[in-house]
Amino acid sequence: MAVDERKLSDARKLSDARKSGFGLGLLKGMAVTLKHLFKHNTVIQYPDEKQDLPPRTRGVIALKEENCTVCMLCARECPDWCIYIDSHKETLPPKRAGGRPRKRNVLDRFAIDYSLCMYCGICVEVCPYDALFWSREFEYSEYDIRQLTHEKERLADWMTTVLPPPELEQGADLPGQPAAAAASATVEATGARPANLTSxxxxxxxxxxxxxxxxxxxxxxxxxxxxxxxxxxxxxxxxxxxxxxxxxxxxxxxxxxxxxxxxxxxxxxxxxxxxxxxxxxxxxxxxxxxxxxxxxxxxxxxxxxxxxxxxxxxxxxxxxxxxxxxxxxxxxxxxxxxxxxxxxxxxxxxxxxxxxxxxxxxxxxxxxxxxxxxxxxxxxxxxxxxxxxxxxxxxxxxxxxxxxxxxxxxxxxxxxxxxxxxxxxxxxxxxxxxxxxx
Amino acid sequence: MPEIALTAWQILLVKVLVILTIVPVGALAGGYAEHKVMAHLQHRLGPMYPGGFHGWATTLADGLKFLYKEDIVPDAADRKVFSLAPAAIFVPVLMIYLVIPIDRNLIVEDLDVGIFYLLAVGSISTIGVLMAGWSSANKYALIGALRSAAQLIAYELPIVLSAAVVAMYAGSLSVIDIVEKQNFPFAIWPPGIGLIAFLVFTTGAVAEMTRVPFDMPVAESEIITGPFTEYTGMRYIFSHMFAEMGHMVAFAGIGVTLFLGGYKPIIPWSPLEVVPGVIWFGLKFALMIFLFLWIRPTFPRVREDQLQKFAWKFLIPVSLVLVLAMGAWVLYV
Structure with a gap:
């Protein structure tokens, strides 16, 4: 019923529009295109001019190698399985006599195959040590599909293109700070704290x-x-x-x-x-x-x-x-x-x-x-x-x-x-x- | 200034050479104008690179590209007809230019039967299109050719009748006489009749050129430029690009001559007479071309049956009424 009603009203509108005068619709259309002729053109001529992409653009994923602990979370979460990680464990001598030898993961290979990557950003989200970042760069097409697998050196190079993180909003909770604790702190400890509020x-x-x-x-x-x-x-x-x-x-x-x-x-x-x-x-x-x-x-x-x-x-x-x-x-x-x-x-x-x-x-x-x-x-x-x-x-x-x-x-x-x-x-x-x- | 004695043949040769130069150059310029005007009407930039400044050499580069392409004739095609068809399409377009007066004295040949010649020659390309479509041995080409023929016949009539209205008003078939008779452009005076005749003519002209919204015969999304599907290289631009562009330029010239007062000023006012006729013609000509270009990105393609209905059930009756009205005007005013 409702559908019929709608159809009816559409038909009525259409017939009203038609009644408005023979050929007027054509003139209206011509007016629209003519208006665009005189509007300022907003085309960005890409290879010559470049758009200032938004800060959160998903262009390419950069690796901060020294932050990576080889926890493999990114590789496991990747829906496309396009992250390849190899590592080995190193045993380090104790820091002082009688100490326990320490073990440490050493990253041998970290590669992302961008021919598979679907830019979902799950790896960036899931990384607990902030080793992966989004960069706005997007011009890394290749003639050979194998070149699209970026090894860790190349991924590390992308780090230079990563933007610094945005400022926290006024009054935002500190990241990593439990909300209750933040509430108990009388002043928001984020950004706008005046220098003289010592206590x-x-x-x-x-x-x-x-x-x-x-x-x-x-x-x-x-x-x-x-x-x-x-x-x-x-x-x-x-x-x-x-x-x-x-x-x-x-x-x-x-x-x-x-x-x-x-x-x-x-x-x-x-x-x-x-x-x-x-x-x-x-x-x-x-x-x-x-x-x-x-x-x-x-x-x-x-x-x-x-x-x-x-x-x-x-x-x-x-x-x-x-x-x-x-x-x-x-x-x-x-x-x-x-x-x-x-x-x-x-x-x-x-x-x-x-x-x-x-x-x-x-x-x-x-x-x-x-x-x-x-x-x-x-x-x-x-x-x-x-x-x-x-x-x-x-x-x-x-x-x-x-x-x-x-x-x-x-x-x-x-x-x-x-x-x-x-x-x-x-x-x-x-x-x-x-x-x-x- | 010494008299240069030229025989009639030499003069004719020069004139023909000029026409042979103007038409392709005009087609290239028209193609560029089409690219750019259409782009800006659609809020784009159009070609920007070839030639450096706003892509002025785009159509030149296009033409050069076509020059280098392989000339392919399908195995099943009727070779002779297939090869002749582009000429049969393009030459009549060239012939239209013979009787378009750019200025009082700038006309190749002021024929007594100018309009008659115009309309007769203008329809010959239909035969070329049919030749192309039939000889290609391709179903799309055949469909396109038949649609094209049907459409050209249907829209030739409104054009002929609206031109006849002008001829009745001027009392002559000579294009120079017609222009001289128009103190005001015919589209303005006689009131009503002239304007409607102009609109009928423009509609018919767009259909004759098989341009949007009447581009059913060459609809690229369904029958792949119809009769010209099998053509490549130079044959393709001569049969399609140059023919369409040449047609557009020619129809713009005819429209200016018949309905916009040709090389005369817009209003009969002596200060305006100082401006040379070529400038007036150029301005009006540019206006007509812009009108054609403006229509193209604005309207969607008309369906084949709508297209035929519109011609036979609306345009032709309207132009018949116009002829009657003009007769009455000539008799009683």
Whole structure:
């Protein structure tokens, strides 16, 4: 019935249009085309002129090789099976005597066959370490279909064409930050935070520290007062996304890349508010230690002012680092001390083990995961104790063996110095632990 | 200035050579105009590269390309007829130009029976089209040729009748006389009759050229340029491209001569007389060409039966009425 009604009304409209006058329709049509004759022509003459494509254009996929952990997620998720990954495992010597040899995946081949790729972008979405990016480039046609398989060198070359990630919107939650925690922070910690709001800014920082785990640049400061940075810097710091711009961006960005890592602790333990207070007591000491080993020994240990409250560590623990910090900061101005840990205080390994086990249980982790993380915590606590027992001398020689390995933090290029995965703690993969000797 | 004594034959030779140059050049220019005007009417740019500046050499390059193409005659084709057909199509188009007055004295031959000659010669190409279609031994070519013949017959009548209306008004068949008689362009005066006659003529002309929307005979999407399907290289451009373009230029010239006052100013006003007749002719000519080009991207193709109905049931009666009205005008006004 309804259809009939519609047909009827269509027919009526048509007959009305016809009634309007013989030949008028023809004139109307001629008027339309004539109008277009005088309109400004919007044709873009492609090979000569190029359109400014939207930032999220799906042109080609670029690989940031140093971020890739060979987790194979992209290859497995690819609907076309057009990603080829080969790798092998390397065993690295322990960082210090009695340590456990570390294992690390080394990427041998990463290739995308663009003759199969359907540009769905699932691999980019699924990559947990931000190793794949969309680039706007699209001119890579070839005469030979085999040339369309881009090996990792070519994929890495595309990185130079990747745009920096867009700014966060005003008031947006930090990526990787649980919504509840963000809500508890009184001020949105994203972009527009004024530089003088020290306390709220600092409030936001421990979370940042907790959720942005890397140990690439410990010697920068977890506790640096946020207000000591220009607002722009803060913005960069607080959005882990910003930690992965394309290589070849200006050095300022590179320097900023190192920063989020500075605030970090190893991933598994610290994620949410409950664990944070305790963590900030135990863990940073450890990480600061490792960092100092990796770079230069002296400033791991010196006594620091101890923040009384975990949520307020940043304000007080500021002590300029002379040299090691500069390495990771790319020559930035004086930075604060890395550690929030009260000097000389270390948690009992067994206590740490039990605590983490409980935490994990209360978070609903599986028993295996809980146990693994608890063990990691115990080992860390042991090392922390060992180190506090024997402070490193100021002139201690830098350990050489781990330095040479690719796991060593590099100012901007090495994987650890790169921005952390946006995921919060719960996802922390054990492979990552292996790799980073957490 | 010394008198150059030329015999009648020499003069004729020069004139013919001029025509032989003008028509292909006009066809090339018309082709380029068609590309560009149509493109802009459709919000495109059209050719931009050949020749450098806005692709001015596009049709030249096209023609050159066709020159290099292999000349293929199908096995089953009637070889002689197949080879002659392009000439049978193109030569009559050339002959139309003989009686188009570009200025009072710029005409190859002012025949006493100018209009009669125009219309007679203009219809000869139909035979060429039929030859092409039949000799190709191709069903598309045959269908196209028959459609073309049917269409040319149907639309020749409105053209002839509307031209007859002009001849009645002028009281002469000579094109020069007809132009001289028009103080105002015929399309304006006598009111109504002239305009309708002009529209009928334009419609018929578009159909004669088998241009959109009356391009059923050469519909490329269903019968693949109809009678010219089997033609390649130079034969193809002479039978199709040059013929269509030449036809368009010729019909524009006829339209200007018969309905727009030819080389005379738009209104009989002495300051306008200063402008040479060639300029006036050129302006009106450009207007006519633009009209043809304008129609093409605007309208969709008409179905074969609609096309025939429109000619026999509408255009021909209308032009018959026009003849009657003109007779009354001549008698009583």
């Amino acid at each position: 709220s800014a600092v409030e936001a920082r421990p979370e940042q520290a907790a959720t942005a785990p890397r140990e690439g640049s410990f010697t920068t400061e977890p506790a640096r007062p946020a207000s000591s940075l220009p607002p722009q810097e803060q913005k960069r710091e607080t959005s882990p996304e910003d930690a992965q711009p394309a290589p070849g961006l200006d050095t300022e960005v590179k320097a900023a890349q190192g920063l989020p890592g500075a605030t970090t602790q190893p991933e598994p333990e610290v994620t949410l508010g409950a664990g944070r207070a305790a963590e900030s007591v135990t863990q940073p000491a450890d990480t600061a230690q490792v960092g100092s080993d990796a770079t230069s020994a002296p400033e791991g240990q010196p006594p620091q002012k101890t923040p009384s409250v975990a949520a307020e560590p940043a304000v007080t623990a500021a002590e300029p680092v002379s040299q090691a910090g500069l390495r990771n900061l790319g020559g930035q101005a004086p930075v604060a001390r890395p550690s929030t840990e009260p000097a000389g205080v270390a948690e009992d390994p067994e206590a740490a083990y039990r605590r983490v086990l409980q935490e994990q249980a209360s978070r609903g982790s599986s028993p295996q995961v809980a146990e693994a993380r608890a063990k990691v915590a115990r080992v860390k606590a042991e090392r922390g104790m060992a180190r506090t027992a024997t402070p490193a001398p100021a002139t201690a020689p830098v350990q050489s063996a781990p330095q040479a390995t690719p796991t060593e933090p590099e100012p901007s290029g090495a994987p650890e110095a790169q921005g952390p995965a946006p995921e919060p703690g719960p996802v922390a993969p054990t492979a990552d632990e292996d790799r980073t000797d957490g």
